Amino acid sequence: MAALLEVRGLVAGYGGARILDGVDLAVEAGGITCLLGRNGTGKTTTLKALMGLLPATAGSIRLGGQELAGLPAHRIARAGIGWVPQGRSIFAGFSVEENLVIGGLGHGARLDDGLLERFPVLAERRRQDASTLSGGEQQQLAIARALAGRPRLLLLDEPTEGIQPSLVDRLAETLAGIAREDGIGLLLVEQNLDLALGLADRVLVMEKGRIEYVVEAAGLADALPALEARLSI
Amino acid sequence: MKRQRLVQGFVWAGLALLPLFIGEWQVLQLAQFLTYGLFAMSLALAWGRLGLLSFGQALFFGLGAYAMALATMGRLPGLEAWPSSWLGLALACLVPWSVAQLLGFFLFHGRGLRGAYFGITMLALAVLAERLTQGAGWLGGLNGLIGVPPLALGLDGGGPVLFDALPTYWVMLGVAFAVFVGLEALLASSRGLAMTAVRENEDRLGYLGYDVAAIKRHGFALSAAIAGLAGGLFASQFGFVSPKLIGFGLSAEVLIWTALGGREMLLAAFLGALLLSWTETVLAGLLGAYWLLALAGLxxxxxxxxxxxxxxxxxTFIAEGRRPGRR
Amino acid sequence: MGADLVLALLDAANFVLAIILVAMGLMVVFGMMRIINMAHGELFLLGAYALLVVQGLGGSFWLALVLGPLAVGLVGWLLEVLVIRHLYGRVLDSILATWGLSLLIRQAVILWFGPQSKVVAAPFDLRLDIMGQPFPAYRLFIMAVSLIVILFCFWLFHRTRLGLAARATIADRATAEAMGIDSRGLDRLTFAFGAGLAGLAGVVMAPLLSVDPQMGLGFLIPAFLAILTGGAGELMGVVTGGVVVGGSQSLVARVASPAVAELVVLGLAILVIRLLPNGLVGHFRQRR
Known part of the structure; x- marks a missing residue:
């Protein structure tokens, strides 16, 4: 089966600094791939380069066979990639509902009620200023906003960062549901190893701008010591 | 740095010798353009160094020119009997300096007026000053003041008069050179460094405990005084002041001279004014309105x-043998 | 006394609405793109000359009212593609370059049409009787156009999906792009829209003014002062500033001379900036 997202030899950086040095990875439809690695190895940069927020200087990004490398961010978004950025970046000063509408704007999508049913908290607060939501609610909003564009692939940068532990499991359930029920591929950058291992069906470890280690779900238990060794500081 | 000084020396020496090779009428015209060059240096100081994009710099040039005219024509109340060129020059510097200090007090303190707002306020001021001058009878209204006497060396307006082409040229060049040397020394000092720092990052300079507003105000006032000096010298040479000297048109011209010459290099702005004014006299007849069109495009x-x-x-290419890098 | 007062207020309202009409496009471009468009006055000028050309070719005022804004909007679109897009985030350079454009356009108009002023005809020459005093109906028409433009802009930015996309882009450009919003397209559209508004103002105001190459500057300055006084960054600011600047200028001009009124307004604007720096200048940030 061909993967939904196939990345080959992706190179990108800021100014003269080459942060990504030939990244290869793949995400299947309905699959959850988790990107791990120490700080500064290029995880966030990988997501930004995939999203087109940072120009890729070499390599190929194919989504369902369509080449996306070199396209502007909005074209990549419209091709079917949803964006849940680090720190959530919800639009402050806009209502919850406006945030969700913005998520669908570029895709010509109207806000549908199914989305609000999945996130009842957001339905309750749809008229409220989005910046008044709690951290966990804002994270739900960021995910729902990305889903409003009906993506085939979701890029999530540390979705559990700054969220109280009791809510992390709920968030994991939501993410698993998005992948299994809607068949959306998830590429997730995470610091939380437990969450990553519990959720992912493939784990990638980044080192110095490259994917150095790949573990498939079946082998996760055996690979745990090796993983921990690679991630320890 | 040394080669840069050498290039500067050659430029000034060349300018000093230039009148020996050209006709008298051209020398007189160049002498006038030297005051434009001085004017452009004042803008290079404010804009290139302090980052104050003054769209109305002619306000100060015009104030200087009118101050000179009023003083030397004996039109100042109480000072009618003392039409001294020295008084005129002093006022030509002092009046714009005070106006700039006052403006600086309003525009730079507090969070202050930055970038565009400052430029627009200056533009509005110059346009308004031109209109007010047009309506002021004391200042000759639309016709301006005709018959501004040339510079006289006596304290009371008597004594030898600066009238012939060569002396006039050399005196103007001497003033421009003195201002250039003085400003270069200032800019190389710690005060000058603080000015450049204002342009680069005024917030950070503020955090470091510098009084950014005061640096801007004094720099702006100095720039205004130099523009006024240029205006005063221009008036005494040209013999005639009009509202055109204070308004939008001349403000636009000096900005173009400075921008095309080089806003961050005093000598470049100075030469820009000289070269463009000179080119204009040669080409204006040929190109007419296309001249300004071409300038705007450039x-x-x-x-x-x-x-x-x-x-x-x-x-920079001559001095360093390479293309200047972008900042 | 009563009639005088009503007429004075009507004059003031007329001037206020005229300034807001001119300032609106300026404000939209600044709020959206952080570009101070010094060539706005010349886009206004092009609108006025568009009316001149259309009438010269035998077309009606109403045809010019449609064609003028479209033509000037097209000019704005070209300017964005050729010049403005290089200037984002470079505030001082953007003022200088647009100011260069203003000289360029003005000089081109002089070359094409000559420096002398021209007269264009108003579409109707009706005079209304207001408390015994004659008042040209055309000026009421201008006021109506301005009100429509104000309401239209509020509607566009706060009630439509396009406006929401524009506001999202202002708030967070990168995230908006990642949501699929074409921010570059919005830039072009916004600048063209701002230019089109200037063109509309030019067409509508031309019959009351002498149409000459310098007319842009005369309206640019009060428009800028209105934005500056009202507070840059939102539509309400330009409306507020327009009322303050236009109202005081019109009323002072009635008791003193127009030049004195301008002096008073400029002084007032400078004072407002000095005393209320947060409300007015705080918005001035560089984009990106």
Whole structure:
């Protein structure tokens, strides 16, 4: 089966600094791939380069066979990639509902009620200023906003960062549901190893701008010591 | 740095010798353009160094010119009997300096007026000053004041008069050179460094405990005084002041001279004014209204692709043997 | 006394609405793109000359009212593609370059049409009787156009999906792009829209003014002062500033001379900036 997202030899950086040095990875439809690695190895940069927020200087990004490398961010978004950025970046000063509408704007999508049913908290607060939501609610909003564009692939940068532990499991359930029920591929950058291992069906470890280690779900238990060794500081 | 000084020396020496090779009428015209050059240096100081894009710099040039005219024509109340050129020169510097200090007090303190707002306020002031001058009978209204006497060396307006072409030229060049040397020394000092720092990052300078507003105000006032001096010298040479000297048109011209010459290099701005004014007299008859069209087009292009200015680029190339890098 | 007062207020309202009409496009471009468009006055000028050309070719005022804004909007679109897009985030350079454009356009108009002023005809020459005093109906028409433009802009930015996309882009450009919003397209559209508004103002105001190459500057300055006084960054600011600047200028001009009124307004604007720096200047940030 061909993967939904196939990345080959992706190179990108800021100014003269080459942060990504030939990244290869793949995400299947309905699959959850988790990107791990120490700080500064290029995880966030990988997501930004995939999203087109940072120009890729070499390599190929194919989504369902369509080449996306070199396209502007909005074209990549419209091709079917949803964006849940680090720190959530919800639009402050806009209502919850406006945030969700913005998520669908570029895709010509109207806000549908199914989305609000999945996130009842957001339905309750749809008229409220989005910046008044709690951290966990804002994270739900960021995910729902990305889903409003009906993506085939979701890029999530540390979705559990700054969220109280009791809510992390709920968030994991939501993410698993998005992948299994809607068949959306998830590429997730995470610091939380437990969450990553519990959720992912493939784990990638980044080192110095490259994917150095790949573990498939079946082998996760055996690979745990090796993983921990690679991630320890 | 040494080669840069050498290039500067050659430029000034060349300018000093130039009148020996050209006709008297051309010398007189160049002498007038030297005051434009001085004017352009004042803008290079405010804009290139302090980052104050003054769209109404002619306000100060015009104030200087009118101060000179009123003083030497004996039109100042109480000072009618003392039409001294020295008094005129002093007022030509002092009046714009005070106005700039006052403006600076209003525009730079507090969070202050930055960038565009400052430029627009200056533009509005110059346009308004031109209109007010047109309506002021004391200042000759629309016709201006005709018969401003040339510079006289006596304290009371008597004594030898600066009238012949060569002396006039050399005196103007001497003043321009003195101002240039003084400003270069200032800019190389710690005060000058603080000015450049204002342009680069005024917030950070503020955090470091500098009184940014005061640095801007004093720098702006100095720039205004130099513009006023240029205006005063211009008036005494030209013999005639009119509302055109204070308003939008001249403000636009000096901005173009400075931008195309090089806003960050005093000498480049100075030469820009000289070269463009000279080219205009040669080509204006030929090109007519197309001249300003071409200048405006060049200005846009230089902002987009060559912000440092053309003369500055050439001077840097000669001094360093390479193209100047972008800041 | 009563009639004088009503007429004075009507004059003031007329001037206020005229300034807001001119300032609106300026404000939209600044709020959206952080570009101070010094060539706005010349786009206004082009609108006025568009009316001149259309009438010269035998077309009606109403045809010019449609064609003028479209033509000037097209000019704005070209300017964005050729010049403005290089200037984002470079505030001082953007003022200088647009100011260069203003000289360029003005000089081109002089070359094409000559420096002398021209007269264009108003579409109707009706005079209304207001408390015994004659008042040209055309000035009421201008006021109506301005009100429509104000309401239209509020509707566009706060009630439509396009406006929401524009506001999202202002708030967070990168995230908006990642949501699929074409921010570059919005830039072009916004600048063209701002230019089109200037063109509309030019067409509508031309019959009351002498149409000459310098007319842009005369309206640019009060428009800028209105934005500056009202507070840059939102539509309400330009409306507020327009009322303050236009109202005081019109009323002072009635008791003193127009030049004195301008002096008073400029002084007032400078004072407002000095005393209320947060409300007015705080918005001035560089984009990106």
């Amino acid at each position: 200005l846009v292009l230089s902002v987009l692709f060559f912000e440092r200015g053309f003369v500055a680029g050439i001077l």
